Amino acid sequence: MDEFPVKGMDAVVFAVGNAAQAAHYYSTAFGMRRVAYRGPENGSPDEAVHVLESGSARFVFRGPVKAGTEIGRHIAEHGDGVVDLAIEVPDVEHAYRHALANGATGLEEPHVLEDEHGKVTIAAIATYGETRHSLVDRAHYTGPYLPGFEPAGPIVEPPQKRFFQAVDHCVGNVERMDEWADYYHRVMGFTDMAEFVGDDIATEYSALMSKVVADGTRKVKFPLNEPAESRRKSQIDEYLEFYGGPGVQHIALATGDILASVDRMRAAGVEFLESPDSYYEDPELRERIGEVRVPIEELRKRRILVDRDEDGYLLQIFTKPVQDRPTVFFELIERHGSLGFGKGNFKALFEAIEREQERRGNL
Numbered sequence: 001m002d003e004f005p006v007k008g009m010d011a012v013v014f015a016v017g018n019a020a021q022a023a024h025y026y027s028t029a030f031g032m033r034r035v036a037y038r039g040p041e042n043g044s045p046d047e048a049v050h051v052l053e054s055g056s057a058r059f060v061f062r063g064p065v066k067a068g069t070e071i072g073r074h075i076a077e078h079g080d081g082v083v084d085l086a087i088e089v090p091d092v093e094h095a096y097r098h099a100l101a102n103g104a105t106g107l108e109e110p111h112v113l114e115d116e117h118g119k120v121t122i123a124a125i126a127t128y129g130e131t132r133h134s135l136v137d138r139a140h141y142t143g144p145y146l147p148g149f150e151p152a153g154p155i156v157e158p159p160q161k162r163f164f165q166a167v168d169h170c171v172g173n174v175e176r177m178d179e180w181a182d183y184y185h186r187v188m189g190f191t192d193m194a195e196f197v198g199d200d201i202a203t204e205y206s207a208l209m210s211k212v213v214a215d216g217t218r219k220v221k222f223p224l225n226e227p228a229e230s231r232r233k234s235q236i237d238e239y240l241e242f243y244g245g246p247g248v249q250h251i252a253l254a255t256g257d258i259l260a261s262v263d264r265m266r267a268a269g270v271e272f273l274e275s276p277d278s279y280y281e282d283p284e285l286r287e288r289i290g291e292v293r294v295p296i297e298e299l300r301k302r303r304i305l306v307d308r309d310e311d312g313y314l315l316q317i318f319t320k321p322v323q324d325r326p327t328v329f330f331e332l333i334e335r336h337g338s339l340g341f342g343k344g345n346f347k348a349l350f351e352a353i354e355r356e357q358e359r360r361g362n363l
């Protein structure tokens with residue numbers, strides 16, 4: 001018996017300084033389609049909220065429309081960032097009570113929202129930093145997002161082929177990884193996935209320790225990073241300093257054609273981390289990754305990384321931070337059997353990130 005059943009990710013909710021422009025950026029650069037809106041025109045005097053989708057991935061952008069709001073304070077403190085990793089559950093009351101009984105902090109008691117499209121039950125618990133998990137049951141709702149939201153059309157013509165179809169995993173940067181892994185074990189009954197990045201990665205390069213927790217069905221996967229001692233300033237320390245504490249570091253988006261997605265996102269102005277040429281020339285890497293679906297030259301041209309484990313392989317690439325602060329970024333991931341997160345790429349990735357940190361003067 002799963003003590004905390006989940007259906008999957010419900011939404012990634014961002015607090016941003018300008019939700020209208022964020023909605024435009026994620027429409028043009030990430031190929032997303034706007035589906036719903038709420039703002040001063042329809043019952044939300046304090047903030048404008050745009051809801052965008054790509055396949056099963058749902059992003060919600062909340063921006064303040066006047067001074068003195070809670071969302072405005074959040075942005076002043078943390079910059080643009082993720083405020084809520086909302087999880088869809090079959091029974092909100094059960095999930096909320098289970099979470100609180102196991103030490104979670106309740107932020108919103110279970111309550112029902114209703115409009116002509118049906119009802120949604122929702123509650124919220126706190127997680128690391130100022131991040132929350134809304135627990136959402138939308139089984140009896142047919143509207144575009146939540147009661148109170150109006151359907152809204154796409155901002156630009158959506159691409160014929162979407163750039164990604166799901167949220168693969170959401171990574172948190174925290175000060176104490178074990179404490180938060182334990183939180184997910186206790187509160188949500190999540191278990192550790194095999195991938196663990198420890199001292200072997202921590203020694204020479206931008207140091208971090210990482211653990212991955214996931215629900216029993218592996219639909220919701222939350223890697224957790226903690227800074228570790230290293231010869232230079234860790235990228236996790238840089239995040240914690242500029243975000244002002246723990247928070248969401250990156251959202252990985254699952255794509256069936258990473259080459260096409262990267263090409264179109266680059267063409268729309270998205271900047272990706274440049275993995276070094278040495279990565280693609282390394283005979284050990286070529287030996288390790290074996291046969292993948294495209295020639296390595298095609299990956300090298302686009303700076304796409306490859307990792308292989310006993311289950312298969314994955315292709316992945318990381319964007320640069322997508323706001324002014326060096327905090328939140330995205331990953332595109334195309335899985336072929338592998339259930340991993342790219343552990344084998346950490347070294348190559350760190351070298352690339354360090355070059356960026358050096359340019360910002362934060363090493």
Ligand SMILES: [Fe+2]
Nearest residue numbers: 171252331341
């Ligand atoms: Fe990732």
